[in-house]
Amino acid sequence: MCKRKRLCAVIITSVLIIIYSILPVGWMIRTSLLDKSELLKSPARFLIKEISIDNYKQMLGVGEANILTSRNFKTAFFNSVKEALLSTLLIIVIAVLAGYVFARVKTRITQILFVLLLVTMVLPAYSVMLPLYRIMIGLNLLDTVTGVVLIYVSAFMPLAIWIMRSFFESVPTGIEESAWIDGSSRIKAMLLILPLAMPGIIAAAIISFLSVWSQYAIPLVFASSDAQPLTVFLTTLSGKSSVNFGLISAGGMFTILPPVIIVIFLNRFLVSGLTKGAVK
Amino acid sequence: MAGILLNHVGKCYKNSREYVVKDLNLEIQDKEFLVLVGPSGCGKTTVLRMIAGLEEITEGEVFIGEQKVNTLEPKDRDIAMVFQNYALYPHLTVFGNIAYPLKQRKIKGVKYSKKEIKKTVEEISILLKVNHLLSRYPKELSGGERQRVALARAMVREPKAFLMDEPLSNLDAQLRSVTRSEILKLHRQVQTTFVYVTHDQTEALTMGNRIAVMNHGVVQQIDTPYEVFYHPANLFVAKFIGSPAMNFFDASVNKNEEKTSIVIEELGVCLEIDSKTPKEEKIIAGIRPENIIVTEAEKNGVKMQVDHSELMGTETILHLIRNDLELRCKVPTEDYRGEKEVNIQFDKEKIHFFSKITEQNLGLCCSGVRIGCLPGVLHS
Ligand SMILES: Nc1ncnc2c1ncn2[C@@H]1O[C@H](COP(=O)(O)OP(=O)(O)O)[C@@H](O)[C@H]1O
Ligand SMILES: [Mg+2]
Numbered sequence: 001m002c003k004r005k006r007l008c009a010v011i012i013t014s015v016l017i018i019i020y021s022i023l024p025v026g027w028m029i030r031t032s033l034l035d036k037s038e039l040l041k042s043p044a045r046f047l048i049k050e051i052s053i054d055n056y057k058q059m060l061g062v063g064e065a066n067i068l069t070s071r072n073f074k075t076a077f078f079n080s081v082k083e084a085l086l087s088t089l090l091i092i093v094i095a096v097l098a099g100y101v102f103a104r105v106k107t108r109i110t111q112i113l114f115v116l117l118l119v120t121m122v123l124p125a126y127s128v129m130l131p132l133y134r135i136m137i138g139l140n141l142l143d144t145v146t147g148v149v150l151i152y153v154s155a156f157m158p159l160a161i162w163i164m165r166s167f168f169e170s171v172p173t174g175i176e177e178s179a180w181i182d183g184s185s186r187i188k189a190m191l192l193i194l195p196l197a198m199p200g201i202i203a204a205a206i207i208s209f210l211s212v213w214s215q216y217a218i219p220l221v222f223a224s225s226d227a228q229p230l231t232v233f234l235t236t237l238s239g240k241s242s243v244n245f246g247l248i249s250a251g252g253m254f255t256i257l258p259p260v261i262i263v264i265f266l267n268r269f270l271v272s273g274l275t276k277g278a279v280k
Numbered sequence: 281m282a283g284i285l286l287n288h289v290g291k292c293y294k295n296s297r298e299y300v301v302k303d304l305n306l307e308i309q310d311k312e313f314l315v316l317v318g319p320s321g322c323g324k325t326t327v328l329r330m331i332a333g334l335e336e337i338t339e340g341e342v343f344i345g346e347q348k349v350n351t352l353e354p355k356d357r358d359i360a361m362v363f364q365n366y367a368l369y370p371h372l373t374v375f376g377n378i379a380y381p382l383k384q385r386k387i388k389g390v391k392y393s394k395k396e397i398k399k400t401v402e403e404i405s406i407l408l409k410v411n412h413l414l415s416r417y418p419k420e421l422s423g424g425e426r427q428r429v430a431l432a433r434a435m436v437r438e439p440k441a442f443l444m445d446e447p448l449s450n451l452d453a454q455l456r457s458v459t460r461s462e463i464l465k466l467h468r469q470v471q472t473t474f475v476y477v478t479h480d481q482t483e484a485l486t487m488g489n490r491i492a493v494m495n496h497g498v499v500q501q502i503d504t505p506y507e508v509f510y511h512p513a514n515l516f517v518a519k520f521i522g523s524p525a526m527n528f529f530d531a532s533v534n535k536n537e538e539k540t541s542i543v544i545e546e547l548g549v550c551l552e553i554d555s556k557t558p559k560e561e562k563i564i565a566g567i568r569p570e571n572i573i574v575t576e577a578e579k580n581g582v583k584m585q586v587d588h589s590e591l592m593g594t595e596t597i598l599h600l601i602r603n604d605l606e607l608r609c610k611v612p613t614e615d616y617r618g619e620k621e622v623n624i625q626f627d628k629e630k631i632h633f634f635s636k637i638t639e640q641n642l643g644l645c646c647s648g649v650r651i652g653c654l655p656g657v658l659h660s
Contacts, residue, residue: 178361181354181357
């Protein structure tokens with residue numbers, strides 16, 4: 001009896017939470033499927049009678065569409081993909097190497113360095129915006145993919161290193177020691193245990209990818225036109241006189257698609273990565 | 281193939297100030313089977329890891345062959361090691377595990393070819409009877425099979441020496457005795473130096489050419505199993521080697537004009553000594569359970585109650601008590617018929633005497649045992 005009651009309570013709470021978090025997304029889906037003529041109708045209804053995919057067509061440049069919008073959309077989409085993938089790749093390479101060292105070499109120097117690394121995580125990004133801007137101008141990297149990638153790497157590397165360190169710490173040292181004795185170098189021994197740290201690598205990669213993908217403030221400042229990612233592109237869709245909510249919603253749908261797919265398919269790595277990693 | 285020399289080796293772990301290995305001197309001959317034995321936590325693994333290069337050497341020098349290896353990386357020391365928990369590579373198959381050492385090595389700058397590796401792995405896996413497991417992963421193996429794979433991986437190449445850290449401790453008793461003799465057979469076949477660590481004194485006695493008994497990071501005695509068993513250097517070795525353990529008694533030295541005798545007051549036994557006289561007044565006498573002779577209650581001897589008995593097969597261990605004194609003795613099972621009271625005598629040649637202060641073996645010989653002599657009688 002009591003058990004069932006509790007189960008009911010849990011289910012009801014979960015449903016409420018799910019509705020609460022999914023409703024805005026639902027509204028976006030609804031808006032993206034709305035015909036232009038119905039957009040400003042009031043009162044606005046959640047469920048709509050006619051579905052139109054005009055907004056999506058326009059985004060992708062299918063049929064009669066504003067060529068500029070769709071071209072900018074594609075550029076922005078590829079920028080986002082490029083920036084996210086490149087940053088993730090760099091972060092992972094650095095995090096694996098650094099995490100391994102932090103896990104296995106416990107001297108005072110490495111411990112101090114690790115603490116410093118964690119300190120950079122709690123610094124608000126805005127506090128370094130201005131000096132960073134000067135540096136980027138100086139390096140001629142303003143509004144380039146390379147520039148934002150460098151910023152992302154420096155920003156999200158500490159967390160990834162932390163996760164990787166925890167993972168390497170959970171791998172028993174015996175395997176590497178055995179490998180050294182069998183004649184492999186330190187780096188080869190590390191590569192040997194890399195498969196055992198794979199869940200950690202995947203978790204760190206997902207977290208880095210998602211963080212980079214959803215960045216807005218940094219690219220708004222450092223990649224405002226040529227290297228513009230999707231998040232920034234979406235804001236350009238609102239003109240001076242009118243805001244095309246349908247189009248923005250369709251763009252938003254494209255923006256949330258990659259993260260959603262990643263989370264759905266790689267969810268279990270994320271969970272194990274976080275429970276074993278930083279949260280521990 | 282090479283000997284190993286440890287010269288005044290000491291080890292102190294970084295986070296503690298205490299030395300876990302102290303002034304260790306050990307000369308392991310080429311092709312020797314040396315067993316390092318001692319209670320858990322005495323520093324055996326540490327010694328082995330220092331030889332392997334997995335642990336920094338705080339003090340002293342380690343030589344493998346002619347070469348000083350203190351600062352040499354493990355991979356350059358050319359030794360093989362079997363870990364206590366085997367440390368197999370979990371994501372490689374048995375074949376991959378055994379082949380791994382070969383893939384890491386070059387002979388005169390040339391790597392082994394695939395064919396050579398396959399052939400060598402197959403040969404060694406037949407020798408260790410794991411050839412039917414080559415495509416399995418470590419987690420699909422039983423403890424005994426894992427142990428064989430670990431051995432195969434160590435033996436697949438020809439290292440200068442084999443180091444083994446309690447390789448049998450995870451096996452059941454029956455498998456342990458089988459594998460024990462197999463390791464000895466392998467040692468004869470490969471003709472290489474073996475350093476074998478164990479906490480089990482039976483293993484040490486049965487396997488070693490020589491045994492090094494360790495306690496608290498200090499080597500107590502290095503000698504052949506025979507010498508270690510029959511002439512223990514000190515009290516610790518006497519206690520540790522032999523099962524069931526030796527019986528010890530407090531004894532006092534009684535100096536007369538011409539003869540010295542040693543009295544065990546608790547038993548009322550008087551032991552005559554015909555060698556040099558110890559300096560101390562109080563010493564410790566020890567005798568192994570198998571050197572206590574049990575006779576029927578009516579005969580001459582020290583009267584003891586039987587507390588309980590343990591049947592070990594052809595032998596029975598009797599736990600005897602008399603007042604506060606407890607002792608164990610070993611008798612042939614056929615001779616013991618459940619008596620509650622027995623008389624014991626001592627085999628006089630098998631009694632050891634230790635200093636109470638230094639705990640060293642005093643090297644005294646007992647020439648006669650007198651039973652039933654009370655201390656008061658002696659003094660008069
Ligand atoms: N990595 C380490 N750091 C600090 N102390 C250690 C370490 N490894 C072992 N010790 C200590 O050294 C002593 C000897 O350990 P060990 O060589 O493993 O003993 P054994 O193998 O004989 O059981 C123990 O007291 C143990 O606590
Ligand atoms: Mg040990």
